Amino acid sequence: MSARNLPYLPFARPTIDEFMVEAVGDTLRSLWITSGPQVLAFEKALSEYHGGRPVRVFSSATAALEVAVLTAGIGPGDEVIIPAQTFFACANAVARTGATPVFVDVDPITRNLDLNAAEAAITPRTRALMPTHFAGWPVAPEPLYALAQEHGLRVIEDAALAIGSRWKGKLIGSFGDMVSFSFHPNKTLTTIEGGALIFASEEEARTAERLRFHGIVRLPDGTRDVVVTGSKSNLPDVNARLGLMQLARLEEFIARRHVLVARYFERLHTDPPCELPFRGDEGHSWNFFAPLLPLEQLRWSRKEIMDALHQEGIGSGISYEALHLTTRYSALGYQAGDFPHAERIARTTLTLPLYPTLTLEEVDRVCATLEKILKQAAR
Template identity: 50%
Template sequence: MSNHEKTLLTTPFIPFTRPHFNQETIDAVAEVLRSGWVTSGPKLAEFETALSDYFGGRPVRCFANGTATMKIALQVAGIGPGDEVITTPISWVATSNVILSVGATPVFVDIDPVTRNIDLNKVAQAITPQTRALMPVYLSGLPVDMDQLYGLAKTHQLRVIEDAAQAFGSQWHGQKIGGIGDLVSFSFQANKNLSTIEGGCLVFNSVEEAKLAEKFRLQGLTRQGIDAMDVDVLGGKDNLTDVNAVIGLHQLLELPKFQARRGALARQYFDAIRSELKAASLESLSLELPVENFSDTNWHMFQVVLPLEQLQVDRAQVMTDLKDLGIGTGVHYPAITGFTLYKNLGYQLSDTPIAQRIGRSILTLPLFPGMADEDIGRIAAALVGILKKYANK
């Protein structure tokens, strides 16, 4: 066995993310299981109240996942066949799939190469008489310019459905994402900053829309007394259980600690990567780091864009080499317009060239609160060492 192989056997693997649940959370889940009430019940109500408090008293309803939240937001906004919704091509495909699922048409606007979010300066030219809503995505938790976003919405009389799946804990000029705005959708999936394992929530401007969302959440049902009910809209089965809700309650208590740790790790990434590039004499390499924003973003992910045009390698090989060194990575995300479903619908990658480039080059590095400080140095050294190996001479 080589020294390299021996080192890999004794060096812990670093996944690109790992959720954290403390003992109090585990005990609380056990208590719910013993209670006999494990589906939607008192813990869900408590969680929704806690979230409403967090968002400054705005109505909040929870759902089984972050895909359901976006679909129900579209339904609440009355969006359906014949309508267009403007969104970004760099997101998890759920963002555009839910638009299709209500019979509407996604309209993709290219991204800003620096923020990697939808380029709001290009949105106005994509608006048509059929446009009903804007659906921005806050990649890695970094919000778009909210003043510009809502200025566009007001000018063109559009609803805004914020896909803030990755942005729980993010801010815009000191105001919580979700504490302002129109319909704001969050995901609580396992890799999110606040996790209920699976789940999500919607933040509303009115109690009336929140009550309508409750109907869509559970088969369109309205109870009318102890023995009567009615169904007046077509709903689904998208309720969150008390087991998930109690996890969320405890995660909410730990959120400030999680946020501080993520920010500290992100700062170390900037320092370590720049230091390694300098030490390797690779300052001229066009490795694109994220926006260095420590006031608005929640540092859900730390992503770099690889300078593939300067390397004699593709992204898959870089990921494989990192894995061989005990480092997990992810791809968030390939451009949606490159998927077969969307190509068959007539979309073309070339319509959004910046998203096309970013989508084939972006790489997600490990970032989660349980990481050790020394993990950052190890990852930075490994990444830069691989880039040096493949850099064009």
């Protein structure tokens, strides 16, 4: 069967069943569609899943990260240490508060924040560490929090890719400081758009709640007051209802991702060889699967390889560009060569299809197609 007769395989796809569609429809029919009882129920369910810690949900993980920075009291003159290999939202969330993102390199194997590099970047202005749990593999919390404690720093965990991930059996988000999750459609759990913050204290959760909705507090006489400069990043009930249904299947979704990833490790053997991602253990939630291309052994660019995959009915992505080399953040004085591991990953990474409804046969198709393309592209 030719590629044109095969279904197109995007690199990410949400898993939406008819029960979820019906539940969202019920919420629409209730006519309470903005933040309300479904948001409260979703926050309660997320809290219970993470051991009873306080949770607040948001319209996006980007908004959640910005609120986390503000809740920590970080602003102009302060610095937050961020890996140079992560999504743009991390740096933007810091910069929008007036603070300065300070980039450091990543571990070349796990692609997570290099804690030795982070320690070397700490200055008297440093207020927080913002590690990303890359692709769903957690940053080791023991040295992370030891470093933060030694220097009196907050930790804002970017767990956008890591809901359901575990470290030594403990769920990411069930311990630590502030932890942010994303519910974008390409994440393991989706609310269409959305995000969440988990807190170590209910007091900070209430602060974040005010920041997400205009800084409003309700007074005993029924009137409202504004106590802080807030924004508007509350999650609608329609989204929260979908989130509740998704959360009920989260462990199933992650288990399926493990099966598919095992197939990739079994079948993806190209010539010249790709560098496969760090496998980790059962605590990995595998939000995406991104090998590194052997571009130095190829005549084709990554874009040409992605185009060739597209012609064969296979989507691919880039996770991620080097943050410090973007126009916005290179203006802070960063340049090529500053963070070689992050830059190498950014140059060569290729995100391949991974989502629960993908079949093993489709994984085989991706592997065989990439093998064929790289053979054609070899020097």
